[in-house]
Amino acid sequence: MSPLATTIILSSLATGTIITASSYHWVMAWIGLEMNTLAIIPIISQEHHPRATEAATKYFLTQATASALILFSSSLNAWKTGTWDITQMTNPTANTLLITALALKLGLAPMHFWLPEVLQGSTMKTALIISTWQKLAPMTLIFLTMNNLSTTILLTTGAASALIGGWAGLNQTQTRKIMAYSSIAHLGWMVTITTTLTNVMTVALMMYLLMTTTMFSTLILSKAKTIQNTATSWTTSPTLVIMMMLTLLSLGGLPPLSGFLPKWLILEELITQNFIPTAITIALSSLLSLFFYLRLTYTAALTTSPNTIQTKHKWRLKPNTSNITLSFTIPMTTMMLPLSPLIMN
Known part of the structure; x- marks a missing residue:
């Protein structure tokens, strides 16, 4: 073009x-x-x-x-x-x-x-x-x-999206499809909180945009289109793989990382508003999403691929893609949780 x-x-x-x-x-x-x-x-x-x-x-x-x-x-x-x-x-x-x-x-x-x-x-x-x-x-x-x-329709749609996003993502081997189901699940979380507290929805949307941009940037840089491809990413850049691991754990919503912030605030508000069944449903559905994030993490960072000819030569091919985006998205994706009081005020 x-x-x-x-x-x-x-x-x-x-x-x-x-x-x-x-x-x-x-x-x-x-x-x-x-x-x-x-x-x-x-x-x-x-x-x-x-x-x-x-x-x-x-x-x-x-x-x-x-x-x-x-x-x-x-x-x-x-x-x-x-x-x-x-x-x-x-x-x-x-x-x-x-x-x-x-x-x-x-x-x-x-x-x-x-x-x-x-x-x-x-x-x-x-x-x-x-x-x-x-x-x-x-x-x-x-x-x-x-x-x-309608609050009822939004809560139902949000809970269904969180469940389907987690459940359907379990069966995927393509990283783009995994990110698609991740997107469906995250949007489900946002929609459940829309009619209750809009500033939390805005925070959740900002965090989703940051984490998704970081994850796609790492996938573009490592040229990993399938889960199998991520196993050879270590030979391209060990640092990038560590960043990918932290980003995936942040997407899963694990506590020390930024991705925990929106999920914590959404669950807190849903329980305050007495939407207990919806809160339980989306909290359990996040475990499904966490499973395929952990599977990607395990393949990328904790396994060593067989040393084939392609793997031996992969480190010599310098990546052409610029990683300027990663330099400011990775810190925010991983270290924004301590700033949460400042964000909410």
Whole structure:
């Protein structure tokens, strides 16, 4: 792809999210979402491969369906209430349609089937964009409409996403699919807390973006597309593998690391609000997610691969990818827990 085309596409991608995040009129929000979708399609399909074309088609169809549902729900609300203001979604039917559309856009259960397939058909860098930047606009819409959304539906969707994200990830060997199910599980945690405490949801989203960016950056640098590939990462860079291990444990939510912060705050708030069954469900589901994070950790950092010819020569091939991103995302992914009082205040 030419530099001019890349610049236009990435600018459109950024502009679409900014338009949606800063709009108060439903039509403007819809325009931003459409710009976002149309900009990412060429990025997914730039690899001349049937899997990339398939991934782009699946992504386009699901996002177009979700955008149509958002337009339909906002039109229905405007018809009943006479306003196009995003914060005035007071019609119950329109709200239910909106939650369905946003769940489809984000890849929440039970509308999650497209996300692992799309990530698997994309490159690592494209998968990173889909897992992080593309989540911002729908999460902003949830944030703006939270006062009118059904708490029951959000809690059910969140708990289902956390369970399915953990359960379905157990059977995966591809790192991109594992990250897709990790994304579904983390978004489930965020959605459960949305109607109760929005600042915790914001903290959880920030931590998710940091941890996912760090994890994808390490996978891009080590060129690890499967669990088997991670076993040979040690020969490329031992330091990188240690950072990968800490990032995976942070994604799992283990206490000394930053990933523990959002899970702790979410569980605390759910118990305070007496949502005990939901808190128990998502806490147990995090054990499922932790299992496949630990499996990746074990393969990458605690096993030595057989010394094949490829392994012997792998250390001589210097990685071309820049690791500037890792220099500031890894410290925040691993060491932000002591700063938690400062963040919350």
